[in-house]
Amino acid sequence: MKNSAKKRGSSSQLPQHEYVLDPSHDFAKVHEFSSCAPDELQAWIEKNPNQISEELLAHGVVIFRSTPFRTAAEFKSVIGSVFGDMESFQNYKGGLTSRARDKEEGVFLTTMVPPEAGINQHHEMSYLRRFPGKICFFCETPAEYGGSTPICDARRLIKTLDKKIVQSFQQRGVMYIRNYESVPGFDPKIFISWQNSFETDSKEKAEAYCRDHGMRTEWVSDKHLRVMNRRPALHRHPKTGDLIFFNHVNLANTYSSDKQTLSPAVRAWLPNISPELKEHFLKTSAEHQPMVIAYGDGTPVESSVLEEIAGAYGEIAVSFKWNRGDFMLIDNFLATHGRDPYVGKRKILVMLLEPTTVTADS
Numbered sequence: 001m002k003n004s005a006k007k008r009g010s011s012s013q014l015p016q017h018e019y020v021l022d023p024s025h026d027f028a029k030v031h032e033f034s035s036c037a038p039d040e041l042q043a044w045i046e047k048n049p050n051q052i053s054e055e056l057l058a059h060g061v062v063i064f065r066s067t068p069f070r071t072a073a074e075f076k077s078v079i080g081s082v083f084g085d086m087e088s089f090q091n092y093k094g095g096l097t098s099r100a101r102d103k104e105e106g107v108f109l110t111t112m113v114p115p116e117a118g119i120n121q122h123h124e125m126s127y128l129r130r131f132p133g134k135i136c137f138f139c140e141t142p143a144e145y146g147g148s149t150p151i152c153d154a155r156r157l158i159k160t161l162d163k164k165i166v167q168s169f170q171q172r173g174v175m176y177i178r179n180y181e182s183v184p185g186f187d188p189k190i191f192i193s194w195q196n197s198f199e200t201d202s203k204e205k206a207e208a209y210c211r212d213h214g215m216r217t218e219w220v221s222d223k224h225l226r227v228m229n230r231r232p233a234l235h236r237h238p239k240t241g242d243l244i245f246f247n248h249v250n251l252a253n254t255y256s257s258d259k260q261t262l263s264p265a266v267r268a269w270l271p272n273i274s275p276e277l278k279e280h281f282l283k284t285s286a287e288h289q290p291m292v293i294a295y296g297d298g299t300p301v302e303s304s305v306l307e308e309i310a311g312a313y314g315e316i317a318v319s320f321k322w323n324r325g326d327f328m329l330i331d332n333f334l335a336t337h338g339r340d341p342y343v344g345k346r347k348i349l350v351m352l353l354e355p356t357t358v359t360a361d362s
């Protein structure tokens, strides 16, 4: 973790150190607290919601480090103090992977993607028409080993990427094609069923949900549902106007045009991939791949482009290692997040806030 020189906080009487995680790019503001009581910190947060919101716009990510908070109820209370009565996402329908909820407080746990798999950088739910404008993480239990959250400055990413790649996606948009079918060897926590994804056993309800959210459905067979939606690849931040490379190309694409190599997403998700599964991903046509992210006209993205995008994120990623009680507030436009593989009973809670709907389809 890169730290700038620490300084004593000046915005309140509360003892804290303020610094920026990546000072050379002014990315990710940290408030590190030491030896403060929960009610003291809660009071400080309640006094400073505007400052925190401004920091989020300026730095993309705001982290409360080493807080005395420990429970899901405290997590909800703190987030409520910062963002007021913002509606929390009530569901994760159409989501890519399995996601459980804390039984008492209703907040989500982070994805159930197995610990040995890494998760590439992404903007949360950017493949959907409706996505969270902000996401908040809270560390209830850190991993025994690994499990850091790498984050990237989206305003820097778009400048790091090859301009031709950005222009190409801007002009063509992206097409997300998901094939929900049962394939032997696929981990159902990564490649979930349509019933799990749309939280229903009713084909009619799943179809209606897709229709209402701008996704086309096609039953290839009784057990194979294909869902397609075309989205813009770039969005402007609703407040700052920054142009953001806002899509899921780097995370979920299991297919590349030349089929010579596994896509970066498959390599990250399935580090110990069996020979049979490797064969499947390399040999199976796009019609049977779990997630194909193509250009908007349906043309698969070249592997060289996927590699270039993954490389750009890797170049600018800043890693954050969790301690118990840490909070991370993310502007879902201004920053991407990922996850390192880990060992242990890591428990990170998440709230998806500020439902944002972009109706214009590219």
Ligand SMILES: [Fe+2]
Pocket: 122, 124, 337
């Ligand atoms: Fe995520």
